[in-house]
Amino acid sequence: MTVTILGISGSPHRHGNTETLLDSFLEGARSAGASTEKVVLRDLDYAPCRGCNSCHKNGECVVKDDAIALFEKILSSDCLAVASPIYTMGITAELKGFIDRQQYLWARKFILKTLYFSDDHIKRHKGIFISTAGLGWENVFDGAFPVITALFNTTGFEYYDNMIANDMDRYNGIKNHPTALKEAFEKGQKVVRMIEKLKRG
Numbered sequence: 242m243t244v245t246i247l248g249i250s251g252s253p254h255r256h257g258n259t260e261t262l263l264d265s266f267l268e269g270a271r272s273a274g275a276s277t278e279k280v281v282l283r284d285l286d287y288a289p290c291r292g293c294n295s296c297h298k299n300g301e302c303v304v305k306d307d308a309i310a311l312f313e314k315i316l317s318s319d320c321l322a323v324a325s326p327i328y329t330m331g332i333t334a335e336l337k338g339f340i341d342r343q344q345y346l347w348a349r350k351f352i353l354k355t356l357y358f359s360d361d362h363i364k365r366h367k368g369i370f371i372s373t374a375g376l377g378w379e380n381v382f383d384g385a386f387p388v389i390t391a392l393f394n395t396t397g398f399e400y401y402d403n404m405i406a407n408d409m410d411r412y413n414g415i416k417n418h419p420t421a422l423k424e425a426f427e428k429g430q431k432v433v434r435m436i437e438k439l440k441r442g
């Protein structure tokens with residue numbers, strides 16, 4: 242059975258450092274036989290969460306826009322590669338605004354208890370965070386990890402790996418980084434093989 246990989250690019254900058262790193266990951270996954278799709282948040286039409294808590298009652302979001310279809314797509318993918326550059330020590334507004342919209346799934350899981358992911362399901366669904374940052378600080382990605390963890394937890398993915406590259410200002414872009422693009426390609430191949438193995442049981 243073909244492994245399905247969904248890449249979500251949260252950078253407002255098309256074909257910049259982060260989307261290029263995501264592309265390498267998806268290319269590696271495709272070379273290992275996966276079916277891949279890339280969704281660019283900038284191109285979608287979605288609003289931030291209104292905090293109306295209506296979903297706490299029925300598990301449905303009252304805002305009917307592109308976010309809902311994308312969450313459906315996430316739930317039917319084997320691997321979710323979510324990408325964002327570091328903006329002001331966290332993820333971009335595009336990605337945070339989208340992740341907040343998962344509140345209806347959170348309500349299904351924790352309030353209504355109509356959504357449940359078994360340990361086996363979580364083990365077979367891999368989440369990967371892809372990011373770049375301008376600064377060379379070792380801790381520059383720390384503000385992003387908890388939000389990404391929350392996304393993977395709510396949507397039933399194991400937080401499997403990071404593909405992060407800092408110091409973009411010094412390298413003058415991801416294309417000049419000595420290892421990141423190759424590493425992302427290899428990580429794409431590796432996760433496909435891993436999921437195939439798990440699917441075979």
Ligand SMILES: Cc1cc2nc3c(=O)[nH]c(=O)nc-3n(C[C@H](O)[C@H](O)[C@H](O)COP(=O)(O)O)c2cc1C
Nearest residue numbers: 252254257258259326327328329330373374375376
């Ligand atoms: C609005 C904005 C805020 C940024 N904030 C940070 C930051 O806090 N720390 C950092 O290391 N780089 C920061 N950067 C630099 C980006 O993370 C870096 O250039 C990244 O590689 C851009 O990726 P992209 O080409 O996919 O947009 C910021 C860039 C922008 C445009």
